[in-house]
Amino acid sequence: MTDQLSNPGRRRAMMTGGSLVALTGWSGLAGADGVRVDPAAKKTASGAKALPDYAQWKDADAMIVHSANTIEQKRSAFGASTITPSDRLYVRNNLNPPDASIVQDPDAWMLEVQGVGQPRSLSLAELKTLGLQSVTMVLQCSGNGRAWFPHGPSGTQWTVGAAGCVVFTGVPVKAVVQALGGVADGMVYMTGTGGEIIPEGLDPKTVMIERSVPLEALDNAILAWELNGEALPLAHGGPLRMVVPGYMGVNNVKYVKQLAFTKDQSPAKIQQTSYRFSPVGVKGTPEFPSLWEMPVNSWITHPFEPGQSAKAGRVQISGVALGGTHEVKQTEVSVDGGKTWLQASYIGPDMGPFAWRTFTLGVDLKPGKYQLVSRTTNAAGKVQPEHREENERGYNNNSWLDHGFELEVV
Template sequence: GPVSSAKPLPPYAKWKDADSMIVHSANTIETRRNAFGSSGITPLDRLYIRNNIAPPSEDIMKDPDAWKLEVSGVKSPRSFTVAELKSLGLASVTIVLQCSGNGRGFSEHKPSGTQWTVGAAGCVIFTGVPVKAVLEATGGMADGMVYMTSTGGEEIPPGLDPKSIMVERSVPVSGIEDAILAWEANGEPLPLAHGGPLRVIVPGYAGVNNVKYVKHVAFTKEQSPANIQQSSYRFSPIGVKGTPEFDSIWEMDPKSWVTLPSDPGVPVKAGRVQISGVAMGGMSEAKKVEVSVNGGKDWQEATLTGPDLGKYAWRGFVLAADLKPGKYELASRVTNADGTSQPEMRKENNRGYMNNSWRDHMVTIDVA
């Protein structure tokens, strides 16, 4: 059911549209189901926020072009300012940014972590320099490197083992084909809340891999020793702690959900109802969306809406249904270009990661 929260937005996110957000904590803020809009792109002031630890001070945004990135594990290691990166190349990529824990709130075994429903996700246009251009400028990867390991710019409080708290994530280099280092989102300078001055974007990969305020990109032989890589964000069975023997949370799966109508407690007027939502394909584009008004018994193909912004973006969808007074369970199910469909049941795992079950994401409406 709807999560209600009267918590105020934290200072670094004060500019968000409060009515569109559910504030779980200062570091975890989600978009309401009915607040995604219908243009496809999620406005930044409605985009969710997830921080594993407190973000750096707003001071780092005073001169974003002076922010420094260290690049290592390449033939010619060196550092770049953002201003220097801006001279290396430019690319935009529209991606679904989605937290690995989105949908956790629907898991029956009550996994620990934020009880996200549908709103730890958004579709954003990121602009920056291709990682490939940075590799070209540094002589290419050193021999034998198989991961790109990115380190966040948060301050580690003294006395703590950095490994226990630092945000450092590794992705296989096969995943960085379309990766960029971004300084802009939806045509605006990247705000601190979303990783400014500079952020890694690995299209198609779950949120955690898109390291914010990135200060170091290393090409490495091993995955990061940080807990966030070794034990968190792993597909371990219920009751079992994550370890490197379980798959890391990297590539995303196809997923969709109905966004409207979904106003909590507001009955929908009987007659022709436009049922709309968003659908992502994961690693290939969203190709087909089906909608059910009776809890998944019967399905009808919906129309994809909005512009096609590439395979990593989501599409809007709409289905017109003539609804008499009564209760309806609205479900949606996407199939991507690879032919993979959103499953009925969630892939059970200890921390409730990557829930893309269409059944869990149904919304019940009252038509009067």
């Protein structure tokens, strides 16, 4: 049997040029008139942090290491191929990951299932006998785009790179529930508990990773052991992760050790008061909406970046568009900050309602100043708004204005 842990020195030196875009140079970032500054870019310019041990296999050139548990993909490192390579996928952990030994024998991992007809523990080996499903989906941190909130919410200052589109494969939660006699009567939530080690001396409820989502999320949820065709790495929740397509990253519980159908939401702090959409100045409490479904969003990734200047001529502007829990319907691009819009085309196969799509639009740019923005509408008719909805912790930023940037063409 192959065991990648036994070969930690496997090298990955991609013989490529590394970047897909023709850059003509960088304009000054600071103080340039109206130039939207990418805070993350400034941060790396001042000295990049090293990848943590558990994520050493990431493409360091493609990532911004905010901290050992918050690693963002650079905007310039997004591809146009729909799928985000695993080694460029962002990482966000609310607690340190468990020891890497848990992925040495994935099939031995145990999951406790509660709130069903016949509650019991199942090994991952047994879960693999119950069904197989894969889903191509956007994985995104609720705080993606936080860097643009003017009140300076605490938390990682993500711009666009706390998101990726990946293929998760595992067993449908439905199949597991069916094998265990169905959901028990009266249950309203599906609750996953992570396998992180709770630091000694702390009240578990204040730090444990336990998230509840509405029972309806059961329809698309899977218990995943594979990411993009390889065994799920520790950095992304291996050996087993609860995957809830269309829901914000935090609901996709890593190293899931318990799946419970419950009458109430988890009592954990991360459910009760964290990840709540509360007004600026107001702390999160259960009365405010939980960060569940993702909103419609989009951003330009090529061939320009914030802070850049370019040569006049023909260009293909492209980016990614996601519809949340519905497929995308249309994406428009504006080069004049939203005064006029042109409809972009989607490229490549539609990988399902939870995937994002790459959009593209060919335009001729003469010398001058441009404000590049994109705006997406999903199949449910939700349109990406011009302005973010302000909130205390800087969640759910899908403002098309924030995601855009100025470009000087010479």
